[in-house]
Amino acid sequence: MTSAGRLGPSSANTRSAILDMVRSGGTVTRTELAERSGLTPTSITRIVKSLIEDGLVVEAGFLGSTGGKRSGLLELNTTGRFAVGLSLDAGRLTYVVTDLAGTVIGRLVSPGIEEAGPGDDVVRIARELGQLLVQLDIALESVVGVGVAGAGLDLGAGAERLSLTATEWESFALTKALEPRIGLPVLRDNDAACAALGQYWAGRIPATQDFATLYMSNGFGLGLMIGGRIARGSSSNVGEIGHSIIDIDGPQCWCGARGCLEMLAAPRAVVAAALEDPKLADLLSLSGDPSRIRPDFDAIARAAARGESRSFALIQRSARYVAAAVLSVVNVLDLDRLVLAGPGFADAGAIYVREIRKYVTPHARTRGIHPVVVDLADPGLDAAAGGAATLALQHALTPHATAPRWSEVEFDGGASRLA
Numbered sequence: 001m002t003s004a005g006r007l008g009p010s011s012a013n014t015r016s017a018i019l020d021m022v023r024s025g026g027t028v029t030r031t032e033l034a035e036r037s038g039l040t041p042t043s044i045t046r047i048v049k050s051l052i053e054d055g056l057v058v059e060a061g062f063l064g065s066t067g068g069k070r071s072g073l074l075e076l077n078t079t080g081r082f083a084v085g086l087s088l089d090a091g092r093l094t095y096v097v098t099d100l101a102g103t104v105i106g107r108l109v110s111p112g113i114e115e116a117g118p119g120d121d122v123v124r125i126a127r128e129l130g131q132l133l134v135q136l137d138i139a140l141e142s143v144v145g146v147g148v149a150g151a152g153l154d155l156g157a158g159a160e161r162l163s164l165t166a167t168e169w170e171s172f173a174l175t176k177a178l179e180p181r182i183g184l185p186v187l188r189d190n191d192a193a194c195a196a197l198g199q200y201w202a203g204r205i206p207a208t209q210d211f212a213t214l215y216m217s218n219g220f221g222l223g224l225m226i227g228g229r230i231a232r233g234s235s236s237n238v239g240e241i242g243h244s245i246i247d248i249d250g251p252q253c254w255c256g257a258r259g260c261l262e263m264l265a266a267p268r269a270v271v272a273a274a275l276e277d278p279k280l281a282d283l284l285s286l287s288g289d290p291s292r293i294r295p296d297f298d299a300i301a302r303a304a305a306r307g308e309s310r311s312f313a314l315i316q317r318s319a320r321y322v323a324a325a326v327l328s329v330v331n332v333l334d335l336d337r338l339v340l341a342g343p344g345f346a347d348a349g350a351i352y353v354r355e356i357r358k359y360v361t362p363h364a365r366t367r368g369i370h371p372v373v374v375d376l377a378d379p380g381l382d383a384a385a386g387g388a389a390t391l392a393l394q395h396a397l398t399p400h401a402t403a404p405r406w407s408e409v410e411f412d413g414g415a416s417r418l419a
Contacts, residue, residue: 013400014039018047019056020228020398022074022208023101027060029071037055055080056100056397069200076100081397082143084129084184084200085389087191087382088113088150088169089217089343091294093125095132096382097388100397102202104382106136118172118308126181144396145185147388148174149194151217187391191215191384192239195341196223197394198387199377207401211337212329213377214241214322215384216344218293219266222329223387228401242266244325258342265321267344270314274300280310294343301347315348319355326356330372331365337373349376 014037021036022028034044051057058077062070087094090112097106110128113121133140150169175186190198196213199205207228215221222239224231231238242262243255250259263269274296275281275288284299296342303311326338338356340349357374364372377383395402 014043015047015050016398016400018044018109019227020207021402022051022057023076023201023398024204026204027073029063029073031071033074054128071362078103080109080142081393082138082394083389083392084132084143084146084385085194085385085392086125086129086146086148087194087385087388088148089341091343093128094382094385095129096326096385096389097132097136097138097385098202098393100130100393102198102386102390102393104386104389106132107382108132108135118174119177122174122181126178129182140183142183144401145392146178146182147194148178148186148188149191149384149388149391150188151191151219151221153284185392185396187388187395188270189230189388189391190221190223191217191342191387192221192223192237193218194385194387194391195377195383196225196339196387197230198383198390199339199341200225200228200387201390202386209337210335211339211343212333212335213339214326216266216340217342218261218268218344220322220325224333240252241325244328246321246324261321261325264283265318268293270318271296272302273314273317277310283308284311297344298347301344304351312351315351316355319352319357322352323356323359326374327360327363330360334366335372336366336370337375339377340374341377345376352376 018033018037018039021033025032030041030044030048033039033048034041039047048057052059055077057074058080060073062072068176078101081100082105083098085096085098092109092112095108095110096104098104108128108131110124129146133143156358174188178186192213192215195215196211199211199213205211205225210224210226212225213223215223220242222241224238243253243257243260244259245259245261246261246264252258253260253263263345271286271293274284274286280286281288284296284303286296286299288296300311301315304315329335330338338360340352340356345352353374353376359372360372361367366372
């Protein structure tokens, strides 16, 4: 951290930032915290003492002796707090409980949200969530909150995302309905943002490293982590990569444009292309039912992964379109890391990774300065659920990272932005 960004010892956000440094560092010394933050050793000692007293940080031994007093090591007290994450999906609900490090310690899967309305489902969610905590023998007071991930769900619950597959959940007042039933704070966000946040927290990525997570479920979303925060934009709609225009003369999109990535490469487009080949549709037992896009797409992806040529060609074409959209994002934002996550990558994620790397590596504008790493993360719904739990952890424990993008943090002698 530069001298312009030195934290003030009296700032409420300083404690939050120091805890985040411990999180990303794994094991750190008080001296390292002082060097990274610009705070005095005395201030660091006082803050660390409060974190230890609150059960968030523990002593973890000592560095090897260099002739003087050995430096003590600090790390997160992973069992000091817990959080619950829930991924809302038409096919299934995925609940996870994580420890303070974001490690999943318990999981529950139940039927999806496609049958009942939100009001009925909230009753079930409260019941199932309580059952999971009882099974894990976790006291309610040690849980910092519940995060909920779903397509189109933003943090403010006010910027409704229009979607081809929009449901009542898009604008349902989930927090108001669920909090009184479970006695815990409830936060919600879209699945792509949650997946990115989960990568950031559990992967111990420092706030200085920006990256993106491409999430594919029924469509595409992009979660951007900038300076340790989820980038949101003016209406909480950052990351609509599905409406990047790949072919200006392409098919009409429901959003009003032509040639959007969603219309060319999303599961719906892949299934539609497969249904044009009756022999392939029969081979894979595709239903052709608009309400069963995901199962049909999964069947195509599995066949592609096995090497079935026609299925492989469809998935490869989708992956090439995705690669073109990703390249634009990489060039615009100067990213050096992209993570693929979500159920859409569960069966054929390796094909997508290969095609994206093949296209991005030789064409990224900054290829002569730094490589662009493309990785496949958890390709299932746990990526969103785990990230949703991280959403609750971040808001409760490191609130400095949840402030608006340009909000100011208190510093000695004035105000500055926390980098």
